[in-house]
Amino acid sequence: MQIPEHGRSKSEIMAQLESYKTGDLPWHSGRIMAYVYDPGKEVLDTARDAYMMYLCESGLDFTTFPSVMRLEREVVRMIINLLRGDADVVGNMTSGGTESILLAIKTARDWARATRPEIKSPEMILPLTAHPAFHKACAYFDIKPVVVGYDKTTFLADVEAMRAAITPNTLVLVASAPGYAQGVIDPVRDIASLAAEHGLWCHVDACVGGIHLSLMREMGYPLPDFDFSVPGVTSISTDMHKFGYAPKNASVIMYRNKEFRKHQFFACLQTTSYALINPTILSSKTAGPMAGSWATLNKLGRDGYRKIVEETQAATEKLVAGVNAIEGLRVLGKPDMCLFSFASDSVNLFQVAEEMGRRGWYVQPQFSTPYSPYNLHLTVNHSSVGFTEALLADLREAVSLVKKSDSHIDVETVREQISQLIAADPEHARETILAMGGVSGEGLPDSMVMINTVLECLPYPIAEELLKEYLNDLYR
Numbered sequence: 001m002q003i004p005e006h007g008r009s010k011s012e013i014m015a016q017l018e019s020y021k022t023g024d025l026p027w028h029s030g031r032i033m034a035y036v037y038d039p040g041k042e043v044l045d046t047a048r049d050a051y052m053m054y055l056c057e058s059g060l061d062f063t064t065f066p067s068v069m070r071l072e073r074e075v076v077r078m079i080i081n082l083l084r085g086d087a088d089v090v091g092n093m094t095s096g097g098t099e100s101i102l103l104a105i106k107t108a109r110d111w112a113r114a115t116r117p118e119i120k121s122p123e124m125i126l127p128l129t130a131h132p133a134f135h136k137a138c139a140y141f142d143i144k145p146v147v148v149g150y151d152k153t154t155f156l157a158d159v160e161a162m163r164a165a166i167t168p169n170t171l172v173l174v175a176s177a178p179g180y181a182q183g184v185i186d187p188v189r190d191i192a193s194l195a196a197e198h199g200l201w202c203h204v205d206a207c208v209g210g211i212h213l214s215l216m217r218e219m220g221y222p223l224p225d226f227d228f229s230v231p232g233v234t235s236i237s238t239d240m241h242k243f244g245y246a247p248k249n250a251s252v253i254m255y256r257n258k259e260f261r262k263h264q265f266f267a268c269l270q271t272t273s274y275a276l277i278n279p280t281i282l283s284s285k286t287a288g289p290m291a292g293s294w295a296t297l298n299k300l301g302r303d304g305y306r307k308i309v310e311e312t313q314a315a316t317e318k319l320v321a322g323v324n325a326i327e328g329l330r331v332l333g334k335p336d337m338c339l340f341s342f343a344s345d346s347v348n349l350f351q352v353a354e355e356m357g358r359r360g361w362y363v364q365p366q367f368s369t370p371y372s373p374y375n376l377h378l379t380v381n382h383s384s385v386g387f388t389e390a391l392l393a394d395l396r397e398a399v400s401l402v403k404k405s406d407s408h409i410d411v412e413t414v415r416e417q418i419s420q421l422i423a424a425d426p427e428h429a430r431e432t433i434l435a436m437g438g439v440s441g442e443g444l445p446d447s448m449v450m451i452n453t454v455l456e457c458l459p460y461p462i463a464e465e466l467l468k469e470y471l472n473d474l475y476r
């Protein structure tokens with residue numbers, strides 16, 4: 001493809017873009033049970049206008065657009081106050097949960113270089129339930145991930161295993177509030193106190209939960225503490241673009257005080273170009289997410305958010321009870337907020353997800369670990385609250401259809417086949433396994449059932465390599 005020789009009309013361009021979107025999921029339908037946080041048209045219109053007002057203002061140089069810094073400071077302070085930080089707590093806006101986590105870990109590493117030079121090869125202790133962004137941070141910043149297990153029933157991090165994993169190289173302990181997969185809050189008090197006992201950094205990943213859980217707490221829902229009220233918590237990440245209902249890309253990274261945060265910043269005066277001084281990873285960046293977040297917080301207000309929280313929690317309770325009532329399905333753990341997952345011993349859930357897709361739903365496959373089975377995840381956002389009965393009816397139908405179907409795929413049989421293939425001929429198993437998954441590298445697959453089944457059955461280092469190869473082919 002080449003850049004068109006002559007510019008085209010706006011109407012032509014917009015029509016083409018509309019046509020490109022026909023295969024996308026309808027994110028505003030209330031039926032997409034992951035990725036989507038839809039505050040409704042009125043709030044979205046305000047956020048969109050604010051975003052567009054700041055689309056081209058750059059966050060690169062705060063001296064040229066002082067209002068951008070003001071927006072950032074006001075959003076960050078509102079979130080710090082919500083998470084019970086005192087006047088010493090500081091923060092910045094980033095492009096999302098991943099950037100917030102990358103920055104927290106880079107900051108911890110550089111803090112240790114300055115204050116704990118005896119740590120030569122830094123290690124991060126994290127439960128298996130922590131988000132993959134922590135593994136990405138380890139890969140980017142050359143930190144060794146030391147992964148510990150969790151309770152098979154409650155999905156709570158195993159704090160004693162974290163204690164046992166501490167070495168002279170340990171730098172940071174991770175807790176989630178909640179973990180994305182099952183929506184369960186880790187024992188943050190215990191993890192933070194363990195960190196404090198050993199002089200370690202404790203990061204709380206409240207990317208998905210920071211705002212929703214804080215409002216639940218204020219409204220009297222019984223919840224364990226996870227925020228700056230907990231001694232020993234060093235940094236917290238909280239996303240505006242999740243349950244803050246703001247447009248992407250917007251997250252907040254917060255530190256207990258400026259002494260920690262100073263290791264986040266970067267300045268460079270060593271080149272022929274301008275003085276570079278960046279609080280976060282990006283340099284040039286649109287100020288749209290800051291304005292969009294600021295506008296969303298102001299448009300919804302605490303009462304708007306409380307209404308969202310109350311209705312979303314009520315819908316989640318109905319869904320959890322409804323899923324548990326379907327024969328063969330069981331909700332994993334006891335979700336603390338509006339995210340949960342369910343497993344089955346009798347039906348292939350990847351096929352159930354596909355059947356749900358045919359009925360207009362998106363439910364998200366998640367894979368097994370040595371502690372828990374593969375499962376389907378649901379994030380309940382406010383736009384889904386009116387659809388609980390419809391979802392449960394379709395789920396019941398999908399489960400019974402897959403159970404009765406002649407083409408029911410038994411995951412354990414596939415697991416056995418794959419392990420035999422790898423044992424017999426590890427070199428050439430790849431092609432056969434890819435063929436089993438129906439993966440060709442030619443565009444997106446029509447069905448995800450066999451791909452997910454194969455991913456579930458492969459050892460994760462092999463699966464990760466295959467996924468990267470596939471992506472490398474796809475982005476041509």
Ligand SMILES: Cc1ncc(COP(=O)(O)O)c(C=O)c1O
Binds near residue numbers: 239
């Ligand atoms: C708990 C948690 N942490 C981090 C992230 C990463 O956030 P992002 O996708 O905005 O980078 C997510 C995303 O779902 C999450 O749920």
